[in-house]
Amino acid sequence: MELSKKNLNQRLNQIYDVIIVGGGAGGLSAGIYLQRFNLSSLIIDKGKARSFWMQELHNYLGLPPDTPGRVLLQKGKEHYASLDGDFLNAYVEEVVEEGETFAVKVKVGRVNGVDAVFRSKYLIAASGIIDNLPPLDEMRNVYDYAGYNLHVCMVCDGYEMTDKKCGFFAGSEASIEEMVFNLSWFTPYITVFTHGNFAVSPEMRQQLREHGYPLVETPIKQFLGQNHQMTGVELVDGSVIELETGLISMGSHYHNTYLQGINLEVKGSNLVTDKMCQTSHPRIFAIGDLKVGLNQVVIAAGDGALAATQIWRDIRCETGARRWEENLKVNVF
Known part of the structure; x- marks a missing residue:
């Protein structure tokens, strides 16, 4: 569902499995995988991802080389929406760890902005960088x-x-x-x-x-x-x-100030992660340009798949296997 000032209240009491900060290629990829894992996710995007400014994607496998970055993002957003993922255009101001959940504090709207807090079990930082x-x-x-x-x-x-x-x-x-x-x-x-x-x-x-x-x-x-x-x-x-x-x-500005209240391992301005994009905090993942690695759209999309898959594995292990209740009610063996 597309969230806005008008319908925020419908989701403020929900605890998402995952909140994704950033709606670029990495964030959208993660959201698509999470929804296909039957998990609940919210993408919070401030707008104008780095790839939005790319006029032509010459090196993305399978796409015509004159495909603008904004077209890739629009297609990704439509795919995510078709899987019933929630999406909000807003600015994330702070993430606070509350124990089993994270409180994600946002400002919705540039003019007469509204403050809101969303909660999730896991967090994916996909907010990227902007070039100077x-x-x-x-x-x-x-x-x-x-x-x-x-x-x-x-x-x-x-x-x-x-x-x-x-x-x-x-x-x-x-x-x-x-x-x-x-x-x-x-x-x-x-x-x-x-x-x-x-x-x-x-x-x-x-x-x-x-x-x-x-x-x-x-x-x-x-x-x-x-x-x-x-x-x-x-x-x-x-x-x-x-x-x-x-x-x-001329350098880059990293959009990660909302994580300053959480002690995470860094290398320079990048967040350090393992091969599945997990940071030094077991429930926080970093993908795309925020993490140590190669700054490429195709890498960010792959990172989204890795992070979402690891989160699903973690939740699956915690939940355990589902039982076929109907068969347990009768002796079929």
């Missing part, structure tokens, strides 16, 4: 090209940048060291931009010179292009650098 974009005065200018030929994931889109003039938009020297020399597998025509946000060491400058990669430290005024195809950048000094594509590597 170049901080320009007119951010609409960034969104015109992000997800088209201005990319945020080399694993996803390195192939699309093959032998093209590529702008690498760095958030730190560490991102240059980590990403640029790997990006050269796809294209050697790399120009590195710092947007004037950080200093570059003499050692890194020398490495870039040795590889022939120009370093541009003057801040960017705007991206140039048309019809969502970026063709270069204009710097604040008025100069223009022509490009055919770009890769942004």
